[in-house]
Amino acid sequence: VSFGDQRLVVKHALPRLRVAQEWLSSPTRVLVEADAMAFARRIRPSNVPEIIDVDDERLVIVMTAAPPGMENWKATLLEGIIDPTVGAALGTALADWHTKSSSDPAVWSRFGDRTHFFDLRVAPFLQRVAEVHQDLATKIGDVIGRMMARSICLVHGDFSPKNVLVDKGSFWVLDWEIAHIGDPTFDLAFLVSHLVCKAIHRPYDAARYHACADAFLATYFDRSGVGVDKDDLVCQVGGLLLARVDGKSPVDYFDPLERDAARTLGRRVLVEDNADLADLWEPQ
Numbered sequence: 683v684s685f686g687d688q689r690l691v692v693k694h695a696l697p698r699l700r701v702a703q704e705w706l707s708s709p710t711r712v713l714v715e716a717d718a719m720a721f722a723r724r725i726r727p728s729n730v731p732e733i734i735d736v737d738d739e740r741l742v743i744v745m746t747a748a749p750p751g752m753e754n755w756k757a758t759l760l761e762g763i764i765d766p767t768v769g770a771a772l773g774t775a776l777a778d779w780h781t782k783s784s785s786d787p788a789v790w791s792r793f794g795d796r797t798h799f800f801d802l803r804v805a806p807f808l809q810r811v812a813e814v815h816q817d818l819a820t821k822i823g824d825v826i827g828r829m830m831a832r833s834i835c836l837v838h839g840d841f842s843p844k845n846v847l848v849d850k851g852s853f854w855v856l857d858w859e860i861a862h863i864g865d866p867t868f869d870l871a872f873l874v875s876h877l878v879c880k881a882i883h884r885p886y887d888a889a890r891y892h893a894c895a896d897a898f899l900a901t902y903f904d905r906s907g908v909g910v911d912k913d914d915l916v917c918q919v920g921g922l923l924l925a926r927v928d929g930k931s932p933v934d935y936f937d938p939l940e941r942d943a944a945r946t947l948g949r950r951v952l953v954e955d956n957a958d959l960a961d962l963w964e965p966q
Contacts, residue, residue, distance in 0.1 A: 773901030783836035871918035923948030
């Protein structure tokens with residue numbers, strides 16, 4: 683919505699997501715988003731839109747719109763514009779949000795419910811993969827069990843390039859509707875899995891996507907005050923790679939050969955007990 687020199691976004695969550703398969707989630711998640719963004723903005727005011735209004739009855743929120751020069755990071759990455767400093771900046775911001783929330787009683791009280799996370803991530807991503815790849819069901823079930831057993835900090839839950847806007851050293855992180863107290867490993871795995879997918883799609887740029895992921899993880903681990911299991915990080919990435927081809931939200935830019943490559947890599951890092959982060963970047 684534009685009027686004068688002001689630009690706002692009015693958002694109402696849908697009960698059914700706009701994907702090919704049936705995927706349902708309560709629109710009340712938009713209220714979670716508003717509260718999570720308000721918290722995140724207090725910690726990093728230049729990296730999150732400002733919430734202007736919340737309508738609890740109609741389940742509508744109003745926030746500031748991004749400046750005109752900002753671009754979607756997913757789009758720029760797919761164009762071959764791959765800047766590791768963006769990854770580093772995101773690692774710093776995520777470390778701040780995770781660390782500050784880990785000891786905030788108000789955050790723990792507000793975001794303890796994981797219903798939206800289960801509906802929008804666990805069931806359609808990891809559980810769906812376990813149904814498709816039944817020989818990996820036990821392995822994936824163990825990954826889910828360890829993840830759900832951890833209650834460490836506020837987890838974004840959709841920390842992906844499509845939810846990042848960038849412009850000349852500045853950035854915004856959007857779509858906080860799956861925010862919950864949980865396992866910080868998931869946010870790291872989610873972003874890394876997207877960068878691996880893009881490396882599969884554009885193998886001639888794989889080294890630069892790898893550098894972006896390394897910068898993201900390096901700044902996160904250097905700054906974060908919460909614990910992340912690096913072995914589980916690799917396992918979660920493996921599960922998410924499979925989800926991006928066999929889950930309810932498949933990658934929209936893969937061709938059949940790329941889907942096969944992502945599927946092979948995801949299975950391999952889940953099956954191999956000693957798989958590490960470097961294995962994610964081996965040529966497919």
